Amino acid sequence: MKVALWTKYGPPEVLELREVEAPVPQDDEVLIQVHTATVTAGDCEMRRFDLPAWIWLPVRLYMGIIKPRISSLGQELAGEIVAVGKDVTEFKPGDQVFADTGMSMGAYAGYRCLSVRRPIVIKPDSVSYEAVATIPTGGINALHFLRKADVKAGEKVLINGAAGSIGTYAVQLATFYGAHVTAVDHTSKLDVLRSLGAHEVIDYTKEDFTKNKETYDVIIDIVGTGSFTRSVRSLNERGRYFLGNPRLSGMIRGLWTSMTTSKKVLFELAGFNRKDAAYLSGLMQEGTIKAVIDKRYPLEEIRKAHSYVEEGLKCGNVIINVS
Numbered sequence: 583m584k585v586a587l588w589t590k591y592g593p594p595e596v597l598e599l600r601e602v603e604a605p606v607p608q609d610d611e612v613l614i615q616v617h618t619a620t621v622t623a624g625d626c627e628m629r630r631f632d633l634p635a636w637i638w639l640p641v642r643l644y645m646g647i648i649k650p651r652i653s654s655l656g657q658e659l660a661g662e663i664v665a666v667g668k669d670v671t672e673f674k675p676g677d678q679v680f681a682d683t684g685m686s687m688g689a690y691a692g693y694r695c696l697s698v699r700r701p702i703v704i705k706p707d708s709v710s711y712e713a714v715a716t717i718p719t720g721g722i723n724a725l726h727f728l729r730k731a732d733v734k735a736g737e738k739v740l741i742n743g744a745a746g747s748i749g750t751y752a753v754q755l756a757t758f759y760g761a762h763v764t765a766v767d768h769t770s771k772l773d774v775l776r777s778l779g780a781h782e783v784i785d786y787t788k789e790d791f792t793k794n795k796e797t798y799d800v801i802i803d804i805v806g807t808g809s810f811t812r813s814v815r816s817l818n819e820r821g822r823y824f825l826g827n828p829r830l831s832g833m834i835r836g837l838w839t840s841m842t843t844s845k846k847v848l849f850e851l852a853g854f855n856r857k858d859a860a861y862l863s864g865l866m867q868e869g870t871i872k873a874v875i876d877k878r879y880p881l882e883e884i885r886k887a888h889s890y891v892e893e894g895l896k897c898g899n900v901i902i903n904v905s
């Protein structure tokens with residue numbers, strides 16, 4: 583099978599395409615023929631090992647001090663089960679599924695074994711592999727951020743970094759829940775944000791949302807670029823500020839703000855789970871939300887795909903067609 587090996591920490595050129603033997607599933611594993619994977623901002627950050635200080639050391643110890651211990655990147659995949667281990671009863675060959683691969687990654691490969699102890703989710707027939715492959719990072723994180731911030735119908739919600747993998751889902755879900763949504767991102771992406779349902783858009787290259795005197799019930803800062811102090815000031819009484827890409831200083835100041843004011847600063851990592859993934863793919867099936875797909879690359883062009891995501895100006899998701 584083809585695999586894009588991750589040989590070192592560094593630029594896209596550290597990814598090398600090779601032919602290797604396909605893996606064989608263990609007793610509790612399924613073997614998935616990968617149709618679709620993605621390139622997320624998180625994949626690029628992991629590849630060059632550009633992580634926030636508070637998680638740098640534990641993740642580096644896990645991933646490998648000098649070079650990566652895991653062979654291939656790629657955190658989300660969709661494909662068809664082609665073999666199952668002897669203890670697997672809930673899946674069979676031919677099932678079309680999607681999953682997140684967790685910290686062991688490895689979606690940039692023709693085949694990937696996954697334990698059924700991990701959440702593996704059946705794809706609805708009418709939804710494409712491409713669409714469901716974007717749920718584990720973008721959809722699950724967006725849903726988690728909105729739930730933690732307790733977004734309610736009629737509330738004013740600002741989403742910063744709204745046109746990325748997570749943001750494009752956050753805008754659609756927040757409007758679906760009845761919020762009045764202001765979406766902040768680059769000039770080139772504002773039309774897409776309007777088409778996803780955003781009521782107001784702000785171009786971050788021209789306007790700082792923390793300086794325009796508007797206030798919000800909820801601010802979801804997905805990209806982590808808003809000034810902490812001014813973002814808290816831009817919240818209404820009892821407002822909630824979710825840090826989607828938290829830094830240590832933001833977390834400490836957030837705890838203090840939550841203890842001493844009516845406003846709440848929240849941060850918590852999302853976990854991929856079957857119930858929420860099935861809920862999101864169901865919303866896709868009924869046409870309530872959709873995956874925003876910017877570009878598609880074959881696995882052979884994985885370096886190009888990583889370079890494209892790294893350069894910025896990606897809108898939504900970048901797809902890797904593996905098979």
Ligand SMILES: NC(=O)c1ccc[n+]([C@@H]2O[C@H](COP(=O)([O-])OP(=O)(O)OC[C@H]3O[C@@H](n4cnc5c(N)ncnc54)[C@H](OP(=O)(O)O)[C@@H]3O)[C@@H](O)[C@H]2O)c1
Pocket residue numbers: 622623624627719723742743744745746747748749766767768786804805807825826827828850851852894895896897898
């Ligand atoms: N907390 C968690 O559990 C969690 C989970 C997954 C990911 N993350 C992290 O969250 C971050 C965002 O993830 P993502 O996958 O959504 O990334 P993404 O797809 O790259 O989206 C980020 C968006 O923010 C925009 N942006 C850049 N600078 C901005 C600014 N100053 N103001 C407003 N928008 C700006 C980007 O536009 P440009 O094209 O102009 O750059 C892009 O559209 C990543 O750093 C990722 O590692 C956190």
